[in-house]
């Protein structure tokens with residue numbers, strides 16, 4: 001990511017201070033520090049102030065890394081960071097201090113408050129930065145696309161290696177290994193491989209069970225590459241698909257395509273969710289669709305917006321979201337189809353390049 005992009009992000013956040021009447025903002029969530037300063041360490045606080053260089057506080061473990069990764073001024077602090085942050089704010093005589101109330105521990109809040117000068121106040125800033133992170137820059141979309149390509153390659157190579165006796169856990173390990181070999185830092189979340197009736201558990205953990213013949217096989221996976229997550233699910237059939245499995249698969253695919261067709265700049269996220277549900281209702285399967293249609297992703301695997309039934313957030317060009325309807329029938333199994341898509345003015349671009357035809361292995 002170019003340094004200018006971080007500078008622009010910090011400037012945009014500071015420009016919003018007037019609405020909130022903040023003199024400064026303390027950013028303490030590592031993912032938000034990374035978004036605004038490029039620093040990838042796990043322990044830092046960033047102080048933003050309009051028209052001044054941002055200051056990044058971290059501990060001695062990160063001294064070298066911070067100087068390499070960020071153009072912000074770096075302060076290395078021994079012990080907890082927050083007392084040093086509040087002494088800095090006091091020296092600057094700043095009074096209205098925004099902080100990430102949903103991302104800070106009670107202890108950090110107390111440490112911060114202790115050294116603040118009289119008259120200064122800590123004010124909840126909420127998810128100010130998460131709101132901005134919803135809209136991705138072209139550079140970010142490119143990174144998500146690359147992460148998705150890595151995951152897709154790993155998926156395709158891994159399913160070719162399925163042999164009699166391959167277990168869920170073995171296949172999940174193979175997928176994770178291939179993602180790293182193809183350029184990912186790590187999986188974006190714990191890879192899900194669930195076969196047969198276990199695929200009816202939307203968040204099944206891969207077990208030591210051998211993949212059985214004439215069963216569904218659900219794989220939900222994603223890479224974390226250059227910090228950016230990708231997410232996809234495909235459901236396959238081991239053996240010759242039964243008519244019931246085929247019918248269910250096509251219902252889910254139609255629902256997924258209906259939801260994708262609804263995606264466009266200006267459409268409410270709830271509308272996309274309802275498009276999927278409406279299609280499943282036609283097949284009597286809407287009761288078996290037990291989660292929301294999708295979620296945003298980027299530096300984190302689950303970000304705003306959520307694509308749920310009652311969500312009102314409007315989709316905007318530049319958002320990257322998943323579209324992942326599924327149906328789950330106890331004793332039979334589950335089918336989910338998930339793509340990562342980038343919202344555009346006229347619709348969306350599907351970033352997951354893997355076929356959605358019902359594949360039998």
Ligand code: ZN
Pocket residue numbers: 220221231232233338
């Ligand atoms: Zn997924």
Ligand code: ZN
Pocket residue numbers: 231295322324338
């Ligand atoms: Zn997902």
